[in-house]
Amino acid sequence: MIKQTKDISDIIMQCQGIDISIYEDSFLKKTLQKRITASTCNSLEDYCTLLKQSSIEGNLLIASLQNNYSEFFRNVLTFAVLERIVLPSLLLRKKKEIRVWSAASAQGQEAYSIAMLMEELRSGDHEKFKYRIFATDKCDAQINLGRIGKYPSSALNNISFKRAEKWFTKQNDVFTIKPELKANIDFSVFDLLNKKTSSPSASIFGNFDIILCANLLFYFNPKNQKQIVHNISKSISDGGYLITGEAEREILLNLDFKEIFPQSGIFQGRTDHRKKIEHGSFNQLSTN
Ligand SMILES: C[S@@+](CC[C@H](N)C(=O)[O-])C[C@H]1O[C@@H](n2cnc3c(N)ncnc32)[C@H](O)[C@@H]1O
Structure with a gap:
């Protein structure tokens, strides 16, 4: 030992x-x-x-020490709550454009899953709206794979036949994301532990309605977990959501984030987070 x-x-x-x-x-x-x-x-x-x-x-x-594993619609409950509660409620607030950041996007599965939900909502009863997804990862090889958007059939296990038909073209065992699903996604390299930056430069300003930081925090020690949460919290819009993986919920609960639906991994920051961030006390917390 x-x-x-x-x-x-x-x-x-x-x-x-x-x-x-x-x-x-x-x-x-x-x-x-x-x-x-x-x-x-x-x-x-x-x-x-x-x-x-x-x-x-x-x-x-x-x-x-690097783990790049990802899946489309990785956590079923998270994506169900996103589809049925979070996105409709954002649209009810009459948002013209929904801004999403997939902050450890690996090969893009998370960003494409969100894009499928957005497209399905757009083609439904909701008033037409725009959306933009910023997919970032520290590793440029992962980002390139995301941009290319080619996956083996084994990667589509959580995707319904209807979605697979609609959003992928198939050649032998390779499924390629259709260009229309890529149109609203920007892929770029971004290191969440870089203290000088708090959101991807391609996004110009943060102000994200949804930030996904899933299946990453638990690899880091508490100081670096807090550093990442502190960094990305600055980029969440008022009333916006922060999403983690199933096994990382405790980290955010311990940092006083409020889970909007039990076990969903979808959180809203308390209003005093913003004040803490603005006054730097969260930063002190994060370096303790
Ligand atoms: C296990 S994958 C999670 C992928 C996806 N979020 C999911 O839940 O399926 C973790 C990803 O985090 C990326 N990563 C590791 N350290 C990072 C950092 N400091 N900044 C940004 N991304 C990082 C890795 O390159 C990897 O692609």
């Missing part, structure tokens, strides 16, 4: 220039244990020696 990870973090910082101390401790320890076993080292000390000698092992460790 690994007791502490500081030595490893220091070696990776020295040899690769990457800070892996940002990750949540038990996730880091589990990943390290897997790498120690795979590299056939007998102890943490042996593994430290290997890391100092082999940049290949350093890169393998860093790669094992």
